[in-house]
Amino acid sequence: xxxxxxxxxxxxxxxxxxxxxxxxxxxxxxxxxxxxxxxxxxxxxxxxxxxxxxxxxxxxxxxxxxxxxxxxxxxxxxxxxxxxxxxxxxxxxxxxxxxxxxxxxxxxxxxxxxxxxxxxxxxxxxxxxxxxxxxxxxxxxxxxxxxxxxxxxxxxxxxxxxxxxxxxxxxxxxxxxxxxxxxxxxxxxxxxxxxxxxxxxxxxxxxxxxxxxxxxxxxxxxxxxxxxxxxxxxxxxxxxxxxxxxxxxxxxxxxxxxx
Amino acid sequence: xxxxxxxxxxxxxxxxxxxxxxxxxxxxxxxxxxxxxxxxxxxxxxxxxxxxxxxxxxxxxxxxxxxxxxxxxxxxxxxxxxxxxxxxxxxxxxxxxxxxxxxxxxxxxxxxxxxxxxxxxxxxxxxxxxxxxxxxxxxxxxxxxxxxxxxxxxxxxxxxxxxxxxxxxxxxxxxxxxxxxxxxxxxxxxxxxxxxxxxxxxxxxxxxxxxxxxxxxxxxxxxxxxxxxxxxxxxxxxxxxxxxxxxxxxxxxxxxxxxxxxxxxxxxxxxxxxxxxxxxxxxxxxxxxxxxxxxxxxxxxxxxxxxxxxxxxxxxxxxxxxxxxxxxxxxxxxxxxxxxxxxxxx
Numbered sequence: 001x002x003x004x005x006x007x008x009x010x011x012x013x014x015x016x017x018x019x020x021x022x023x024x025x026x027x028x029x030x031x032x033x034x035x036x037x038x039x040x041x042x043x044x045x046x047x048x049x050x051x052x053x054x055x056x057x058x059x060x061x062x063x064x065x066x067x068x069x070x071x072x073x074x075x076x077x078x079x080x081x082x083x084x085x086x087x088x089x090x091x092x093x094x095x096x097x098x099x100x101x102x103x104x105x106x107x108x109x110x111x112x113x114x115x116x117x118x119x120x121x122x123x124x125x126x127x128x129x130x131x132x133x134x135x136x137x138x139x140x141x142x143x144x145x146x147x148x149x150x151x152x153x154x155x156x157x158x159x160x161x162x163x164x165x166x167x168x169x170x171x172x173x174x175x176x177x178x179x180x181x182x183x184x185x186x187x188x189x190x191x192x193x194x195x196x197x198x199x200x201x202x203x204x205x206x207x208x209x210x211x212x213x214x215x216x217x218x219x220x221x222x223x224x225x226x227x228x229x230x231x232x233x234x235x236x237x238x239x240x241x242x243x244x245x246x247x248x249x250x251x252x253x254x255x256x257x258x259x
Numbered sequence: 260x261x262x263x264x265x266x267x268x269x270x271x272x273x274x275x276x277x278x279x280x281x282x283x284x285x286x287x288x289x290x291x292x293x294x295x296x297x298x299x300x301x302x303x304x305x306x307x308x309x310x311x312x313x314x315x316x317x318x319x320x321x322x323x324x325x326x327x328x329x330x331x332x333x334x335x336x337x338x339x340x341x342x343x344x345x346x347x348x349x350x351x352x353x354x355x356x357x358x359x360x361x362x363x364x365x366x367x368x369x370x371x372x373x374x375x376x377x378x379x380x381x382x383x384x385x386x387x388x389x390x391x392x393x394x395x396x397x398x399x400x401x402x403x404x405x406x407x408x409x410x411x412x413x414x415x416x417x418x419x420x421x422x423x424x425x426x427x428x429x430x431x432x433x434x435x436x437x438x439x440x441x442x443x444x445x446x447x448x449x450x451x452x453x454x455x456x457x458x459x460x461x462x463x464x465x466x467x468x469x470x471x472x473x474x475x476x477x478x479x480x481x482x483x484x485x486x487x488x489x490x491x492x493x494x495x496x497x498x499x500x501x502x503x504x505x506x507x508x509x510x511x512x513x514x515x516x517x518x519x520x521x522x523x524x525x526x527x528x529x530x531x532x533x534x535x536x537x538x539x540x541x542x543x544x545x546x547x548x549x550x551x552x553x554x555x556x557x558x559x560x561x562x563x564x565x566x567x568x569x570x571x572x573x574x575x576x577x578x579x580x581x582x583x584x585x586x587x588x589x590x591x592x593x594x595x596x597x598x599x600x601x602x603x604x605x
Contacts, residue, residue, distance in 0.1 A: 002344070101347045
């Protein structure tokens with residue numbers, strides 16, 4: 001009982017300490033710019049052709065909004081996970097929590113729950129805000145909801161854990177900033193969040209499928225438009241393996257953090 | 260504070276450490292080398308030592324951050340390794356390094372700390388926080404974010420927040436680093452008042468005046484071993500060996516010739532057995548004040564004064580003081596440097 005209670009207290013603490021007004025504004029404003037400005041600007045360029053998703057064709061704004069939902073799960077979870085672990089390590093709060101009634105296992109599980117929740121909330125916010133841009137194409141069913149939830153939750157675990165690894169391994173804040181910005185630039189733009197992978201030059205298409213964000217976006221998009229195929233299930237498996245593997249490495253990094 | 264008598268397994272000591280050792284690696288030396296000590300309830304136990312002596316390692320073991328290599332630790336009569344969670348609920352820790360929530364204001368951070376300690380009622384937390392803000396003079400900065408505070412203000416918050424929850428034992432690892440004199444006195448006085456109400460404090464510091472002001476008992480640790488243990492006055496008696504310090508403050512800066520003559524007088528009067536008891540026989544405070552430490556100041560004072568008058572120096576002030584804890588500390592550490600095995604088991 002105290003294990004659950006302590007873990008929930010740590011989740012509460014993570015939200016209070018890491019999620020402030022600036023974070024919330026950033027979490028909403030950034031994707032809104034993509035959806036409403038980039039989305040409509042590119043729609044003009046693309047015209048009425050639309051984008052293929054499985055067996056249907058959707059508008060570019062629908063395509064983009066469904067991609068930004070996954071993108072925002074990545075953004076939210078990585079920002080909050082990196083922030084928590086980086087600050088706790090730099091500002092002595094990990095040590096302080098461990099001399100209180102909390103254990104390292106509770107700390108790690110608390111962080112895991114936090115990154116999943118933040119990822120899901122970030123995605124849900126964009127789904128609500130961006131809904132008007134894609135309501136004509138949305139076809140969420142009971143069968144597709146678990147796919148969407150799974151993709152966003154596992155994606156949050158992957159990117160949250162990935163940022164935790166960076167935060168525990170990198171010493172200087174400058175290096176942390178340069179490395180994470182560089183990597184997330186790749187994750188963001190070499191993915192199917194903003195444009196479809198079909199028809200791309202082979203090297204670029206391969207690069208797309210080396211990026212977990214592509215799997216998150218593809219699975220959640222397939223769920224949103226009810227276009228689940230065998231390939232979607234393969235992607236589900238790959239994303240699960242990747243997320244678990246990176247979480248295990250992140251856990252080891254957190255266990256080995258010096259106090 | 261918890262009523263100790265009702266808790267199963269309590270014994271006479273709040274902390275009981277027996278043959279504790281800690282090695283960080285197989286081939287590394289002992290950071291803590293077979294130390295044994297007991298801390299009574301409702302007292303302040305001073306743990307002094309030079310840098311790297313093993314103070315923080317000991318604190319980390321006692322606060323469950325590190326596992327010992329061997330030995331046993333009992334806190335509130337319970338084995339530390341077996342009853343960690345029960346023990347941790349009743350202790351507070353102010354570690355040597357700062358710890359704070361960057362984005363929160365002082366008040367919000369204290370409130371969060373209250374929640375983490377399980378104080379569910381918002382009003383109770385609010386009352387407690389107001390009391391703490393008042394006690395630690397934090398009212399004026401309660402709306403300031405932690406990362407905007409000065410080092411000293413942040414330190415005050417770090418100490419203050421430990422009093423959000425009910426605690427029976429407080430570990431203070433050099434808590435006054437970065438505090439100005441008034442904040443330091445405020446903190447020490449608050450701790451003193453808490454000790455009177457039954458709190459036990461394990462206190463490490465480099466500042467001897469603080470140790471003397473606060474501690475009931477002092478253990479001096481060096482190279483992982485406890486090399487001296489007693490009350491502050493007991494340590495002075497035992498290691499001061501009757502030494503006293505003459506402080507001579509001159510109107511002008513005394514010249515080198517005078518200092519050499521002074522050294523000759525003191526050395527002639529010094530017996531060999533005193534050699535390890537003091538660190539320097541003739542020293543300086545600033546450029547106008549000369550200090551002479553010896554165990555026979557009554558015998559040498561007349562010769563010293565004759566020398567002063569002979570050199571035409573004008574004395575502004577003269578005082579004879581008992582040895583300070585700092586002198587005792589230095590004497591003990593120097594003595595330990597000169598002898599190989601000087602362990603004190605308590």
